[in-house]
Amino acid sequence: MALSGKTAVVTGAAMGIGKAITEILLKNGAKVALLDKNKAAGESVVEALSKEYEPDRMLFRECNIKSDEEFKAAFQKAVETFGGIDILCNNAGMFDESEWENMVSTNLVGSIRGTYLALEHMNKSKGGQGGVIINVSSLAGLGPLLTGPVYSATKHGLVGFTRSISHRLAAIISTSDYGIRANAICPGFVQTNLISEIKSQTGQFAHLVDVAECILELVTDETKNGEALVVVKDSKFYVTFPTLDKSSDKP
Ligand SMILES: NC(=O)C1=CN([C@@H]2O[C@H](COP(=O)(O)OP(=O)(O)OC[C@H]3O[C@@H](n4cnc5c(N)ncnc54)[C@H](O)[C@@H]3O)[C@@H](O)[C@H]2O)C=CC1
Numbered sequence: 001m002a003l004s005g006k007t008a009v010v011t012g013a014a015m016g017i018g019k020a021i022t023e024i025l026l027k028n029g030a031k032v033a034l035l036d037k038n039k040a041a042g043e044s045v046v047e048a049l050s051k052e053y054e055p056d057r058m059l060f061r062e063c064n065i066k067s068d069e070e071f072k073a074a075f076q077k078a079v080e081t082f083g084g085i086d087i088l089c090n091n092a093g094m095f096d097e098s099e100w101e102n103m104v105s106t107n108l109v110g111s112i113r114g115t116y117l118a119l120e121h122m123n124k125s126k127g128g129q130g131g132v133i134i135n136v137s138s139l140a141g142l143g144p145l146l147t148g149p150v151y152s153a154t155k156h157g158l159v160g161f162t163r164s165i166s167h168r169l170a171a172i173i174s175t176s177d178y179g180i181r182a183n184a185i186c187p188g189f190v191q192t193n194l195i196s197e198i199k200s201q202t203g204q205f206a207h208l209v210d211v212a213e214c215i216l217e218l219v220t221d222e223t224k225n226g227e228a229l230v231v232v233k234d235s236k237f238y239v240t241f242p243t244l245d246k247s248s249d250k251p
Pocket residue numbers: 011012013014015016017018035036037038041063064065066091092093094106110136137138139186187188189190191192193194195
């Protein structure tokens with residue numbers, strides 16, 4: 001997918017990984033609807049980016065992805081402003097095990113909500129233009145995270161949901177081509193506000209630009225559907241998942 005003229009919706013775009021995703025999409029010619037619950041930070045980012053990119057290629061919309069109403073309105077605003085939606089990056093997320101129900105509502109339910117909204121808008125069989133959905137999971141979505149059992153559950157859930165949706169989209173292509181791909185990205189530690197608010201952190205950190213470049217790869221490479229791409233310091237790799245042997249329930 002060439003990005004020039006394409007429209008992306010990025011959640012959690014006001015800082016961190018979401019801001020880095022927004023910048024690399026703008027740099028590669030896309031228009032971006034930045035969504036975030038943090039209005040002040042979101043407006044500040046758009047003001048700063050408008051100095052480097054054409055202001056009519058971006059918009060900020062305050063949106064809490066836990067709200068169906070706010071998320072639907074934000075999608076509608078993006079469609080009205082830019083004419084359609086080609087890319088969704090479900091990036092918004094949090095880490096707070098003391099707020100575990102809120103974390104599930106944000107990290108998992110919020111991203112599922114965004115995915116289903118995108119399927120409606122992108123679906124070629126319903127007048128859409130097709131597109132690609134990137135769900136930001138985590139390395140903790142592929143293995144246990146001692147310090148974050150519920151966080152890890154939300155990110156495992158997101159990998160499972162993304163793989164299931166993408167396999168479904170691939171399976172129905174012969175009957176009703178949605179023209180939509182879905183992939184997960186699984187970063188290791190990245191120095192952002194989310195991490196800086198967590199005290200006991202160890203481990204090596206990937207760079208924001210590395211994560212953004214991996215997301216760009218998943219967006220532009222139309223052969224990628226149902227993938228989980230790991231990106232850690234100085235390394236990236238596509239996860240190979242066990243396939244169930246149809247004749248038995250053994251992987
Ligand atoms: N920083 C890291 O080490 C890693 C982060 N991730 C994931 O990357 C994504 C982004 O994380 P960071 O950039 O590190 O976090 P961050 O805290 O720096 O930025 C997150 C952004 O999302 C927004 N947000 C949070 N909840 C929201 C909601 N309910 N509705 C709308 N916006 C909301 C925040 O206002 C903030 O602007 C998250 O899904 C996180 O789980 C994954 C692996 C590693």
